[in-house]
Amino acid sequence: MFKFRDMTIGRKVGLGFGVITLILMGVVLLTIQQVRTMEILTKRVVNLRTPTAHASLMMLNGINHSLASMRGWILLGDPKFKEERSIAWEEQINPSLKLMHELAPKWTDPINKTRLKSIEEEINIFKSDQQKIEAIAQTPENLPAQKILFDQAEPLEKSIVATVSKMIKLEIKNNLDPKSKRLIETLANIETTVSLALERADEFLLSGKEEFKKESLERWQQNTGHMQALKGNQNHLSKEQLKNFESLQSGLNQFGPLLEEIIRIRSGEKWNRANHWVQTEASPIAFRIKELLNEMTSAQETLLENDVAEISKRTHFLIVLLVVLFVSAALISGVLGANITRSITEPILDVCRVADELAHGNFKSKRLPVHSRNELGTLSHSFNQLLDRLREEKSKNKD
DSSP states (O other), rough: OOOOOGSOOHHHHHHHHHHHHHHHHHHHHHHHHHHHHHHHHHHIIIIIIHHHHHHHHHHHHHHHHHHHHHHHHHHHOOOHHHHHHHHHHHIIIIHHHHHHHHHHGGGGHHHHHHHHHHHHHHHHHHHHHHHHHHHTTTTTGGGGHHHIIIIIIHHHHHHHHHHHHHHHHHHHHOOOOOHHHHHHHHHHHHHHHHHHHHHHHHHHHHHOHHHHHHHHHHHHHHHHHHHHHHHHHHHGSOOHHHHHHHHHHHHEEEEEEEEEEEEEHHHHHSSHHOOOOOOOOHHHHHHHHHHHHHHHHHHHHHHHHHHHHHHHHHHHHHHHHHHHHHHHHHHHHHHHHHHHHHHHHHHHHHHHHHHHHHHOOOOOOOOOOOOSSSSHHHHHHHHHHHHHHHHHHHHHOOO
C-alpha cells in the first residue's frame, strides 16, 4: 500500500513540484479556454453584429436620401437632385446591400436571411420605380392637364378670340344700329368668357384651389348662354359673319370638352403622375424596406445584447474561477509543502538532538523512531545501531 511518508526525499520534492505544475497547467488551460470563447464572442460582436447594424442604418439613410432627392427633382427640376439620388445609390444603398450579402452566411438568425432576400426584391422594384419617376418628372407627360392646356386649349382659345374679333370688326363696319350693338356686346361677352374660363382653369391647374375651378365652370356656363343669344340673332349675320360663326361654333364645341378634361384631370389624384407614383408606388415600397430593416436591426441589437451579456458572464466566471483556483492552489501548496517539510525536518532534528546528547557523553538517549522506509528511515535505523554499539562499548569499558 502506498504511503507518503515512505517516499524518498527526491520523490516528495518532485511530487510537490509536480502538483504545483499541474495546478498551474490547469489554471492556464482553463484561462485559455475561457479567453478563447470570449475572443470568439468579441469577434462576432465586432465583425458581425456591429457591421450588420451599421449596414442596415446606412441602407435606411440611403433610402431616405434617395426619396428626398427624387422629390427635389420633381419639384425644382435641378439636375443636382438627380446627382444626389445617384450618390445615394452608389455610396449608401448598393454598398450596404453588398455588405449584408457578405455577412449573411455568418448570421446566426435564419429569419434575417429571409428578410435580406425580401429587402433585395423590394429594392430592385424601388430602383425601377425611381427611374421611371425620374424619367417622367420634368416632361410634359408628367402633367397631362397642363399638356392639354398648352398644346390644345390655348391655341384653340386664340383661334376663337381671333374669330370673334373678326365678327366684331365686320359688324362695326356694316352698321351700328341697336341690334348691331347688342350683337357686338354678345360677341364681346363670348370672347371674355372663353378667355376667363381658360385663365381660371390655368390658375386651378397651378394652385388646385376650388374657387378657380368653380369660377372657370361658371364662365363656361355664361359662354354657353351667350352663344345661345348669338344663335338667336343668327339671321342678322352677313354671309361672311355666318362663315365665322360656324368656325366659332366648331371651336367652342372642341374647347368645352378640353376645358372639362383639364379640370377633371386636375381634380383627380393623377394630375401629377410623378407625385402620384411617389405616393402610391415608391413611398410604400420604401416603407416596407424600412420595416424590414428595422426588424433586422432590432434582431441584431437583441443578439448583440446577448453576446455582450455572455461576454460579461464569462468574464465574471473567469475571475471567480481564477480566484478559486488561486486559493485552492495556495491551500494545496501550503498543505503539501508543510507535510514534505515536516517529514524531512523532524527526523533530521531528532538525529541532531541525539547526536548532540552523544557529543556531551549522554548514552542513555532514547532510540530514534523509524517512521518511514526512505533515506530518513535508514538514517534513523543506522543511528540507532550506532547508539547500541556505543552503549555496548561503554558497558565493556566499565567491566
